[in-house]
Amino acid sequence: MVIYKVKPGDSLWNIARFFNVPIQSIIAVNGLNRPEELIVGMDLVIPNDSLQRDRIYTVKPGDTLWSIAARYNVPISRIIFLNNLTPPYLIFPNQTLIISTAEDENIFKPAIETLGYYDPRNVSDKTFIIDALGKYLTYLGIFDFPFIETGDVIGTIDEEILEAAKRENVLVMPVITNLAQGTFSSELGRAVLSDIEKRNNLINNILFLLRKYNLQGVIIDIENLYPEDRNIFTEFISELSQRLHNNNQILILNMPPKWEEWADRPWVGFFDYNALGPLIDIAAIMTYEWGWREGPPRATTPLEFVRRSIDYAIYNNIPANKILMGMTLYGYDWTLPDTPENLARAVVLPEVWDLGRRYNAGINFDYNVKQPYMDYITEEGISHRIWFVNALSHYYKYGLVDEYGLRGVFYWLLNQPLPATWYILSNLFSIRKSLT
Template identity: 30%
Template sequence: MLIYTVKPGDTVDSIAAAYGIPVSTIVYLNQIPYPYRLAIGEALLLPTPAGISSPRSSIYAGGYAYPFISPWVLRETLPYLSYLYIFSYGFTMEGELIGPLLDDAWMIDTARAFGTAPILTLTPFGPDGRFNNSLISQVVNDLDARRRLKDAIVEQITTRGFQGLDIDFEYILANDRDAFVDFVAYMQEAVSALGYPTSVALAPKTSDTQTGLLYEGKDYRRLGETADYVLLMTYEWGYTYGPPMAVAPLNKVREVVEYAVTVIPPSKIHLGIPNYGYDWTLPFVRGTSRARTIGNVEAVQLAISRGAAIQFDDIAQSPFFRYWSNGTEHEVWFEDVRSLNRKFDLVEEFGLRGVSYWQIMQLFRANWLLLADRFNLTHQL
């Protein structure tokens, strides 16, 4: 496939005629709604003539989803996934497992029907719905609570059809760094005995000595040795309460990968990829401003409706645009096939095991088609 950037005067009809492609194909691949308007600077995915191909490496692909995902979106996405991380299972101070508020049995069954491994995602959320490091500290240090949680996870896997465990703990206290490694090792041993993998999500560090609550509790080297594979959470540089910027700027993502491969085998690393963007109001005021989460397809339609031209930042390798609404200026950063293609280049350059998406709740068809065009996607079943 090829990537085409829309120029002034372009229409879907003119692009289709220039490349000998049916209009319906361009519309379908890029989720363009009627009346098929385009934004200047928009990146379109187009098919190349049949027979043109190049050698492709094989990778694994995972995606996180809540039980309230649209069944249609899930079915459209599963053909491209090795793993479906079902978000999420919690636990109490005593190590009792807490399931999602909504039933997830249909997700497990649907994933298995598509040959995708459903993964139990474990998160330490407190009553406020946020990551709770006191809860983490209690369970990773209490042998009885740890055993009780392990037994509950093994029961879920053996009775409900899960095929792996993903441990997504954030804000781990520095004092719990070693205990967390031991916790992951304990869980990995139990899940491995069932024949399934255990993965762990890692905050995006650039050195072992990096300070901050997100980083100090994560020992990249030892967790890389302990888990079957890891997910680098290479996103959220641009985030809800921060200033406008790319969610996953390529220069920052590269720094994380360059460090990670020095302490973890590339064959164990998944690159984290965001499937969303943010819409900020300007001027940004720290402590007051709050960005709105926006889907990638939605972002393009917003640019079209506001008459905004989409620009592409050469350093971040990410698309963005600005627009005005009710006297207020906005700035939007999101992902498109250009920014995703650059991230896929990193996967290939460093020989990484694969990619994992936060999250797959909104369908971005061009992403999946580009991923499948770049790589052979491995299924688990």
């Protein structure tokens, strides 16, 4: 696999000819909406398996042949053979090992888990996304199931969604939220979680929901609680965890990224990583939205911030094998100059391409934050900047999964198109299916 950056004068025909790849393959992998009109700076995935290289690994302190083999889903005997190791098969820090060759790369890949969030509301064909992307997913989070002031949970799952997920061997999980009138409600969260009777009712309703649909776990996405409510939130997660684990069910917790304790800050202050880490099975860390619709124009998922967030989580009682790293499938378009009244507009990659064609704007890539952006000026003379994600920015983030040995990644939101990421994912990793 190669990621190629479009240059002035390029056409899809000459790119395909150079790499000896069918044009239709490039169109399909990248989801090109107008392939005859490429944009300078566009990053294209070239699906040429013959360009694969051997996978090389540098031994770290504490590594064993067993741990390396398990991480990359490769037989120990294969590593021994490729590196001519002799008994007693000792390895040392900074030693370079061949893990697999180009010939067997499709067989031996790191095995990870993936979670995709899906909002089936206002979708006519509710199973299309699952049929198309199910093979890339371990879990499917159905958004959303809000609770109300009594602790009751609102929401249903269509039978056709359950059947489609079952065909693709994907675990369906409801996403429990404190959303009220379109916003995460601090008051609703406090009203329910601080009241023992209402909190118990919420837990009972979650367990009933899992029994009703024969589900194996739940995702908690409670956001924007008051910082001083961190203890009641931790108590709720502790009580829910015990009840779920008594039934051998899975608890996934959506968590905001941070690299300091920030106990008094909104949005992040009520999350006590050290206390929550042992209680949950999976931490879905939302490593994105540093640039967001109500903030100034900046990178939405700068890689250094992502790295610092992962480091902090691991250091604070959330091991790498519990972490799913957040991946977005969208960006934001800001009007310049930025003012508090001008909220950014969410955009997906095909929209970015269309804006580039319309306003003759090229795509730039900031290698400091590992993310693309585009500047354009409308017919009315209004300046805009878009920070977004694409094949190359996702490729860099996938690299952190391998580097840290993370459990995997999650995607917000499957309803948004970014076809190249699925090719990159399947090229780099194999997907664990929990039902096999």
